[in-house]
Amino acid sequence: MRAGRWAELTRWPGSYWAVADNGQQRFVCGDLAGIRAVYYTLRGDERTAWATEPGLLGRALVPDLPWLAARLTVGEQHWPHRSPYQGIRLVPGGFRLLLAPGAPAQLLDVSGVEPVDEPREGARQFGQALTGAVQHRGRAAGGVVGADLSGGLDSSAAVVLAADAGPVHAVTYTDGYTSGEDMAFASRIAEHTKIAHTVDIGGDAQLPFSIPAGQPTGAESVLEAAMFAMDASYLHPVRGLPLHLTGHGGDIVLDFSSACWVRLLQDGRRREAHRQVVAFARLRNTAPGPYWKALREAAVLGRSGSLERAARASERGPITPEAAVAGWSWCRLRAGASWLTGSGRHQVNPPDEALSHTTCGSGSATVGGCNL
Structure with missing residues (x-):
């Protein structure tokens, strides 16, 4: 704490909140999975208030309708820094809030995930x-x-x-x-x-x-x-x-995640990925071809490209569930996308936020729009 090495407070095993203060800065952090939520908002005196539940922030809980529509359309990862309520922000899992008197709140990555080869x-x-x-x-x-x-x-x-x-x-x-x-x-x-x-x-x-x-x-x-x-x-x-x-x-x-096959493809390990995909499909008595095609598209497009494609598709008009891509996808348009009106589609995909980057604080982490 004295040295300001705040990320080390997140290294204990398990799920917990960490709150620490060294007299100059206050560190607030939930867990990597996002189960231990941290909400924050800007008060009238320009100070940042935070809480583990939005109802404790002293603001009226007015629903954020575009956020709710986006959640029905593409799931929970759309605008991970926003909450279901207007004017109240959510610290994404793996990020922390750093507060200091007279300074804007900083939101920086402390996930520290170290991949393993084996x-x-x-x-x-x-x-x-x-x-x-x-x-x-x-x-x-x-x-x-x-x-x-x-x-x-x-x-x-x-x-x-x-x-x-x-x-x-x-x-x-x-x-x-x-x-x-x-x-x-x-x-x-x-x-x-x-x-x-x-x-x-x-x-x-x-x-x-x-x-x-x-x-x-x-x-x-x-x-x-x-x-x-x-x-x-x-x-x-x-x-x-x-x-x-x-x-x-x-x-x-x-649980197993088929995102590992996308990573294998992006790393050039095509033969290994194909072998695993075929074995996975045969165990479930299904054809591996469509699944393999969807994985290759996901690997080529990447997350940002998939989000852009989903935004264009939802802007053009109503989507039927049958039009959804089979197999793994970075961003799957759900059945709720077919319920959106023209205005709803525009709010889910605003050009100034849905596909843009927003830098929070003084670090290099990007948490804006869908681009976490």
């Missing part, structure tokens, strides 16, 4: 980071740790690692619609680790078909709002514990 080495490093993140928190809790145990890979991995560090009380939810296979795996994990395990059997009142009365209202509409009754039911046995582990978001980290 997948086995990357897996080893990830395993070490996951183990350290779970077990450090378990030991620091100083008592029994609560944990979700759905029977899936994510929560099961967290429970197994936590059980090596101390006592765990796991909770599992089941009802007439959940998987019996997952329930069987959850029971086997609990038996193997010799932890306390509570199974909650939900009924009609816990089904996520409506938003129940009396739930805490968040700043944004999210799936958890509809699942509040289920969460309240199965988490009841572990209420009050100092720490609760969950597998939420694990698929984002652990």
